[in-house]
Amino acid sequence: MTCQRIDTQGNQLTFASIPPNVGLKAALAMSRADIIDTVRDSKLKGRGGAGFPTGLKWNFAAAEKGEPKYIICNADEGEPGTFKDRVILTDYPDLVLEGMTIGARAIGAAYGLIYLRGEYAYLRSHLNHVIQARRDAGLLGQNIGGVDGFNFDVIVAMGAGAYICGEETALIESLEGFRGEPRNRPPFPVVNGLMGRPSVVNNVETLAWATCIFAKGADWFAAIGTDASTGQKLFSVSGDCAKPGVYEFPWGITVAELLAQVDGADAKAVQIGGASGRCVPRSEFSRQLAFEDIPTGGSIMVIGPQRDMLAVARNFLEFFVHESCGQCTPCRLGNAKLLEGVDLLAQGACSDEYLEDLKSLGQTMQVASKCGLGQTSPVAFLSILEYFGDEALGRTPTVQTSEASR
């Protein structure tokens, strides 16, 4: 099968204006320490959702002695409502590979891997083609860009349909041929990652922005957005709006401003950050999308006035029951109990006392789960109860469960 192309609407992305390999050339002219300083000065934070400072991550890995080191591109974009990485990998794969190469130079990595989610298998041949073209151009392989002794190559590894593998240690387990079950952290992958070696795991978008920072300068990037959240961010917008797609906005844009751009202003709520994110009601649409206010990996699901919020909560919990890796009890059983609870609420058969137990269970999961999946999975449920309690509670007893589209 030839590579399938899926076009997505949206606004103009900065990535389209970055000339090829200018960033890489600029980086290769610097010392390793200066490359890391440049990323640190830009204050770039991880675009996958967690927002860890990229310069710091690269610095930790650079300081480690173990060999060989690895740069891993996390292309396991599984958060519901997120599809920006699909667009980047389709339209700007060279920026991502350039970013990986710059990162490899900075930390001294010899190998790179792109962990591509199984659902994006149709992008595999496209990426392999781009990688081969870069090898042919001397931009991957031996003595890259004429820099003596700078050897780095990239392969694509396929995921196999597991949301949890977007968690960096689960991703590494999967690359090593195991079940995608998260490891305890610390040690972090920068110290003990793939095959026990220092490994940097960066999101697709983070790597593409790193390239832009070297092409246009750390000052350019740091001047955009807010003090604590510099630069632009790609947002994947879907749901009840007239213009869904991938949009680039500076950090700090308010929810209301974003909704106006995508023709979704009559929304009653917006789910920000995917299933693991929070549900934001109209009364909070003046809040900012930024690490210091509402942090997000960019998933924006617009929920129109006609929708049943309990059905929304049910949809997410069904997702988590399916995607929990099952390793720790709070997540494995907690999500199942919350899903049962939503069904009881929908049937008008949940007592106030049991509802309090469910809330308490959700809070326990947030602190007792081993990884981000179980720590964040109750958030949507709890925020919907908080903001839409009137709608969720006091249903007329019935035996039917409802779904959002009914």
Next chain:
Amino acid sequence: MPITDTDRLRANVLALTEQYGCNRSALIPILQEVKKAECGIDSEAMQLIADVLDIHPVEVHSVASFYAFLQPELQGRYIIRLCRTLSCDLQGKDAVATALQEELGIGFNETTPDGVFTLEWAACMGMCDQGPAMLVNDTVYTRLTPAKVAEVIKECRTSLNAEVRA
């Protein structure tokens, strides 16, 4: 001596180790290829893979059963995965689900008696801006309607018949 299925499978697995290496990291790529070629990963295949990689067959089963796309059970030539996550749900996945079940005569998590189609739910597949969406093996279909479902199924049957004739 006639070539048995076991011989054929062993040769295939050995060829895969040439491509992906003969170590633990090769397990998932090998399972992906076997699943694709055989539509399932039976206990014999697991034992063969375990022998070649020098690990216990339970390890192979443990990994295969963990990943949604590596289910050991025998499935259809075409695995249809309809997204049920919120954005596709809001855009009308229920009507598409009904059309798929009617067209195929099976429910979700079932395979047609002729072994051609398996119908499954999928978690978000990153097509949220153009749902409802589904994957048929590695090919993605977006903005689905009941009418489009019928076309896609017909397309699959046509290409299967062409394969059989060739």
